[in-house]
Amino acid sequence: MFSIEGTTVIKTIEMHTGGEPTRIIVHGYPSLEGETLLEKRAYAREQVDEIRQRLMREPRGHKEMYGAIIVPETERTRSGDADVGVLFCHNEGYSTMCGHATIALGRFLVDTQDEEVFPRRKQVHFDETRSECHLRLHAPCGVVEVTVPSVRNGNRVRSDPEREVRFISVKSFAAAVDLTVEVPEELRWRELRDTGKHDVKVDVAYGGAFYVIVQERELGFEGVRNGKDLKKLDVVTATLKQLLGARKELFHGHGLESELEYLYGVIVVDEGEGKKGLGGLEDGRIGVCFFADQQIDRSPTGSGVSARVALARAKGLLGDDERVRFDSLLSADNTRTTGLAGGAAGSFVGSAVSGSRVQVEGRAYYTGACAFVVEDTFSRHGFLV
Numbered sequence: 001m002f003s004i005e006g007t008t009v010i011k012t013i014e015m016h017t018g019g020e021p022t023r024i025i026v027h028g029y030p031s032l033e034g035e036t037l038l039e040k041r042a043y044a045r046e047q048v049d050e051i052r053q054r055l056m057r058e059p060r061g062h063k064e065m066y067g068a069i070i071v072p073e074t075e076r077t078r079s080g081d082a083d084v085g086v087l088f089c090h091n092e093g094y095s096t097m098c099g100h101a102t103i104a105l106g107r108f109l110v111d112t113q114d115e116e117v118f119p120r121r122k123q124v125h126f127d128e129t130r131s132e133c134h135l136r137l138h139a140p141c142g143v144v145e146v147t148v149p150s151v152r153n154g155n156r157v158r159s160d161p162e163r164e165v166r167f168i169s170v171k172s173f174a175a176a177v178d179l180t181v182e183v184p185e186e187l188r189w190r191e192l193r194d195t196g197k198h199d200v201k202v203d204v205a206y207g208g209a210f211y212v213i214v215q216e217r218e219l220g221f222e223g224v225r226n227g228k229d230l231k232k233l234d235v236v237t238a239t240l241k242q243l244l245g246a247r248k249e250l251f252h253g254h255g256l257e258s259e260l261e262y263l264y265g266v267i268v269v270d271e272g273e274g275k276k277g278l279g280g281l282e283d284g285r286i287g288v289c290f291f292a293d294q295q296i297d298r299s300p301t302g303s304g305v306s307a308r309v310a311l312a313r314a315k316g317l318l319g320d321d322e323r324v325r326f327d328s329l330l331s332a333d334n335t336r337t338t339g340l341a342g343g344a345a346g347s348f349v350g351s352a353v354s355g356s357r358v359q360v361e362g363r364a365y366y367t368g369a370c371a372f373v374v375e376d377t378f379s380r381h382g383f384l385v
């Protein structure tokens, strides 16, 4: 690609999964210091955060941008060796797990032939009979097993965009079921006041990151499936995040590293989430996820799906072999209200596998390749309006 005299170039591959972007940094990012992936994550945050800010914020990104930083070398992990590591980043910092980016990255790691980007690319096993590649991706929450449908292309193997990538995430679990949260008077929103209630009932579950999962009716809303009231829900979920994020005991005591013990997002779901089987593959479950600094996930949120499947299992709503379709605002039938023709390609399918691990399936596509430069102080750190 090109270079501009006097500037440093950062190169990225751009993808989307169900509409949610992943900006994969492939060149120009410094090598991260630290023994463990979590130490490297801390180094990224403390020493080179300027790069995240530059790529996630305007004028190069926007409030809803999402990124993946490939970490070629990771330590031997408690969960076993991985082929490659990754850090995930967003408008506020660095997350611990990301399903939509894992699906995108799965394809890219099979497709790249650049050994500087992915030194162990040649070791990736291609299963000829099933036509798929297997990768172990080391995310901050642990090692995730990724299967990428692939096809032989001469003497190379490339990913197949026509079939779903799937990953088996780390152990997922319900951290609190039917928790009643008192909302202080000054923080109550109009729709809650209209119901006459002072509190809301929520669940808390972990799928590599912690989520509060709450039914729209509890909040006094309906129609989230149609993309209604997103601005109001932004305020409401920010309030819940403030109230529940402060309750450290909810995230502690699960045997996780301390860096993973925090509330990442709030997912507003419809009442189908409380039904046996959750609607299976026929009736997709809607969930609108507000994460990090109130980003709205365009995809059904892979780590949120893991958390919701684990929660449904804990509530006795989902059996061993049941598969559930999870829709986002784009994949639900919202053509009329939002003008967005999403369709099934935007949905994820979640199911419980061995132990408390959850499998998530979805599709990702390439949208571009970029070379970013910085030459002025104004845009060095980027900004959000």
Ligand SMILES: O=C(O)[C@H]1NCC[C@@H]1O
Residues within 6 Å of the ligand: 020, 066, 095, 097, 098, 099, 100, 101, 291, 297, 299, 300, 301, 302, 303, 304
């Ligand atoms: O799919 C996921 O898991 C993510 N998407 C954005 C927020 C989560 O990290």
